Amino acid sequence: MAEFTVNDLKRILYEAAGTNDDVHMNGADLADQRFTDLDYDSLAVLELSSRIEREYGITIPDGDLSHTMTLREAVTYVVARLAEVKV
Amino acid sequence: MSASGIRAGHRGTAVVTGLGVVAPTGIGARRHWESVLAGKSGLGRITRFDPAGYPVRVAGEVPGFVAKERVPGRLVPQTDRFTHFALAAAEQALDDAAVDPQALPEYAMAVVTASSSGGTEFGQREMERLYQQGPSWVGAYQSIAWFYAATTGQVSIRHGMRGPCGVLCCEQAGGLDALGQSRRLLNTGSELVLSGGTDASLSPYGLVAQTMTGELSTADDPACAYLPFDAAASGFVPGEGGAFLVVETATSARARGAQHYGELLGYAAGFDPPADSGRPPVLASVIRRALADARLDPADIGMVVADASGVPGRDRAEARALTEVFGARGVPVTAPKVLTGRLYGGAALDVATALLALSAGVVPHTAGLDRAAPEYAIDLVVDRPRPLGPGTALVLARGHGGFTSALVVAAGNRTDVAP
Structure with a gap:
């Protein structure tokens, strides 16, 4: 199964909830930001979760990803779920 | 005292200091107004999808609207096209009024829009995902993008306007009702109301x-599809887009040194009795009440921007109400919406057009019509714009099912047209 990085998360987040043109941060800069720091709310994270589920074929129970997490925490969570699927 | 010479009434004066337009006639109030004066129609065969299999194939589409150029990037995937139009028009209106919302108290600013169709294109896409792929494919933003109040909420959030916000769902009369409500709010503590309405219902x-x-x-011929008051009238063409207006108290406008396009002088609304009741439609009485609210007589009105249904029975009823109040051919009547098609929230666009006409001192013509059918006994302005008499306009709007509204506006002190 494919690995999952902050850049993957960023791409899906932008598709899910859009981005303002003035934001040009790379994945490394974003990793320690919380979703809320970037003005993404709970709805944005809900849409993000749903898209990750579909694209990566995993299940993310409601509430496991939260808008108060940093992007790095979200990536760590998804990587762990992917590893579970692999086993 | 306004340019029309009409004194302010018993309540605070509500003035319009900014206009924003996104319409089949163009994006921006100036381009829209140039199209109106030139009689340039925005009607054509539907291009947003192939309309071949549908009974209606002609509509008024907004040309060249690219959401990501006119709407904050975040809001493009999160909202429907009707909200994209609204965000663009609202921003134009604020810019035109030279208002900085951050400089005003957030609870003294409100957003009131009209919507009777909601986010249909967004909704259709998500429903297709539901029945083609399953519930987990329905996007989270469906929960906030489709419904009538979506635009009011997004505009309110974007500009930090936290006063008494709302949406009026009054079919095609709603744009006038939103402005009537805006004027009411100015009498109860609000200083500025961003009001109007947009539609984008040209998905299947x-x-x-x-x-x-x-x-x-x-x-099928755009030139013959929407001919209100004409002997060949065969219904109306749907349009998309709309307008936003910055409505504020004259005191607030004066404090900012802002000039205004005009005043909202009078407003009334009613609802028709059932067709089989034997009772007459309410339009004539609604017009009389709007005039009374404005403290004007019929002779004080310089032009009527007609509802202009295009459905023969409805045209007849409107012409009858006009002759009842104004006498046969007693007031110049125009129907600029023949250039855009009919909008649900978009009666606000007719008000914007009326204010631009008052500022320019002309009655725009109803392009593409030779003359009204003689049986209607109305003075329909055709061929070319006509010099305006009194600096006042009566805007009429009716919605399916019986919604009926009238708004009286008077010329302001602003002479330059919005960009």
């Missing part, structure tokens, strides 16, 4: 929903 689902009234034209 949105169009089919509209055809249920049986009032849409099935003609």
